[in-house]
Amino acid sequence: MKHKLFTIPPRWTLPHLYTHFQGAVDLEMWTIPYYLTVMYSIKDPTSEAYRLIQSAVYQEMLHAQLVANVANAYGYSPTLAAPPYQGKAVPHLDFDLDTPNPTTEFSPYSAELGPLDRTRINTLCLVEYPEWRTERNPDPSETLEDYGSIGEFYVALRAGMTQLRGEVRGNRRQLDQFGPFYNQCGQLYVSDDGEAGFRQAMTLLDIIVDQGEGQTEPVDTVPAEFQNTADGFQNSWPHFQKFDYIRRLANWPECYGGTADPAPATPGHAAQQMLIADFSAFLATLNRMFSGEPLLPAFGAQMAKLGGDVLTCWQRNAIPRFS
Structure with missing residues (x-):
């Protein structure tokens, strides 16, 4: 895969990059309890809806590990805390900044935990919304709240990583829990220093984005090398396609209430x-x-x-x- 490099004013510093790495881990971890809650509300674990959400949950765990590996390669160890689930707030994203505004189609939505319903499936689609069309440059946000989509967030993170590419050091607090599930993917960690390590780090972000984290351009399928080879479902579908498929089902599976x-x-x-x-x-x-x-x-x-x-x-x- 050809990596995308970005040219923006030299505003990035290591502390600013570290703040964004922490934000990326926060965002990835926010999805896991939310998706698990929706998935386990479905009574039939053999249903398409259950299996599609389950496959996305598996990949979100992978994404959290990949972000942590990249962050550690740059010298920062992210920390995790229980995410908040209140109102309509998804960490570090403001969907209203996107043009066109996707909330006009995917509403109602809510960050509150709940079962599979219109509100929750719309939220899943918004989090993974694939078409970022905002015309603002992906400059680093001082507050981390000025990104219209997860795709824009990762564009900005790539820009910061590119500017600070010389800071990469390999084999620094790296994890590989999911390698056996991605036999075509190569290594899922950063082992080299400097430019070679930077390219490895960018590949890890490619995996995250191409599997569905708000791609910044339309993609029909997840590249074969980034597909789950062990326990996935509809492995060529990015997350948005999986969730939008559920949203369009004529008949939804029976769910628990509470x-x-x-x-x-x-x-x-x-x-x-x-x-x-x-x-x-x-x-x-x-x-x-x-x-x-x-x-x-x-x-x-x-x-x-x-x-x-x-x-x-x-x-x-x-x-x-x-x-």
């Missing part, structure tokens, strides 16, 4: 508290891994346990909560 705040001492409240505790432990494991500890054996078990916790919340008539 309340956001079940009364204390009820099964639903207990299920929420278990999910909150297990998600906190999972984030602690990721923070240790992203700061340079070897892959911890708890990672896989904790990830599987989270799925069970989310499903239990729905089965006990509670909307899942992560904090």
Whole structure:
């Protein structure tokens, strides 16, 4: 793949780049509980809708690892905290900045956790919206809130990485949890210094964007080398195509319902508290891994346990909560 390089005024500094790496991890991690909540609300795990969302969740976990690897190669270890799910706020994105404004088509939408419904599927489509047409230059945003799409965010991040390409150092706190799922992809970490390492880092961002994180130009399929070779579903479809397909289904699968705040001492409240505790432990494991500890054996078990916790919340008539 030919990398896209960007020429913008020399405004980027390492601290500014680090802020954007943290923002990218925040954004990727925000999607995981949101997508899991929608996915496990679907009662039939063999349905197309369930499997399409599941395949995107798997890739979001990969994306979080890839961003962390790139950030660490530049000398920054990102930290994770439980994301907020309030109102219509998706971290670091303001959809109204896009032209045309995609919210005119994908409404209603909400950042509040909930089951598969029109509101949630519209939100999934907005987060992965593929056509960025804003005419503003991708200058670094001082507040990280001035990007109209995830695609624009990654364009800006690439620009900063390009300006600071000489800062890359290989084998600095790198992880490779998902290599066995991408046998055609080559290595999923940065091993070289300087220019060669910069090219490796850009390839990791290519994977993120081409799998569906708000591509900045129309793409019919995910490149073959970036497709899941183990447990994916409709591997050639980027995320937006998967979510828009669900949105257009004539018949949706049956879903659980629930309340956001079940009364204390009820099964639903207990299920929420278990999910909150297990998600906190999972984030602690990721923070240790992203700061340079070897892959911890708890990672896989904790990830599987989270799925069970989310499903239990729905089965006990509670909307899942992560904090």
